[in-house]
Amino acid sequence: MVGGEIAGDPMSDQKWVRKSLDYLAQALQKRGYEIEQTTVRRLLKKLGYKLFTNRKSLAPQHPDRDKQFRFIRRVKKVYMASGRPVISVDTKKKELIGNFKNTGRTWGQEATKVKDHDFPSEADGKASPYGIYDITHNQGYVYVGTSYDTPTFAVYAIAQWWNDPNRPRFENEDKLLILCDAGGSNSCRYWRWKIEVQRQLASEFGIEVMICHYPTGASKWNPIEHRLFSEISKNWAGKPLRTFETVINYIQDTATETGLTVKAFLVDLTFEKGLQYDQKERDNLNLHRQRTCPTWNYTIKPHAYSG
Secondary structure: OOOOHHHOOOOOOOOOEEHHHHHHHHHHOOOOOOHHHHHHHHHHHOOOOOOOOOOOOOOOOOOOOOHHHHHHHHHHHHHHHHHEEEEEEEOOOOOOOOOOOOOOOOOOOOOOOOOOOOOOHOOOOEEEEEEEEOOOOEOOOOOEEEEEEEEEEHHHHHHHHOOOOOOOOOOOOOOEEEEEOOOHHOOOOOOHHHHHHHHHHHHHHHHEEEEEEEOOOOOOOOOOHHHHHHHHHOOOOOOOOOOOOHHHHHHHEEOOOOEEEEEEEEEEEOOOOOOOOOHHHHHHEEEOOOOOOOOEEEEEEEOOOOO
């Protein structure tokens, strides 16, 4: 009776029902059947149908995807074996500051009351948490910006981590390997990102910085996502982020049984959005691209920088 409402993929055995239970029940009632939605649901289940939501699982498949994964694994192994630092970086989802709903559930005797709409105009600000995950020491550093998430801010956060006298030290600190996504404030396409790495890291500290970007659509394999950001999200799930101090506290309270520790810092500075570069800055880059996937893999070496 519902055959006309069954659709499917001609290239596979996948099928789905195009109409709602209410529509199907009404259609059957018009044909003389005494039937309700609950019966339609039971019959569909007998036929092998279930209720699904869309699943985000289709990612762009770049032809060099596997080659890049192999390259990252090889380079990371070399750096760690030589006692050099390897960090994974990214910006966590931006959060409105105020009495707004935060996804997730938390234990309590009653539900926490929050505003019924998340209007940015009613927020006390927006937090941009830029994270740095030290793979060797299983330690996270998160710099919570109150301004825009820009390449300048991203490199500023990494420079703050590198210059922190209390961070764990490495056997060799002449080189640094940064693993990051291909997009966002540390995009492989942004010259401003490369210029700031040259200015704030390589030339400032006299270190050689190698950068490897994960392919487009492969950010979930960036270690910071599942080793740091996911744990922070679980720690503040269902809890309103009413102030920047609240954000900082929840981040630095994050820990795991496997030894993860996290430090958090507020960066109350203004970073200009859409900052342009001039040709002199670009020409001053001491940038060397790798032969393997050169858009995603390159090294920026130190030199005297005048900006």
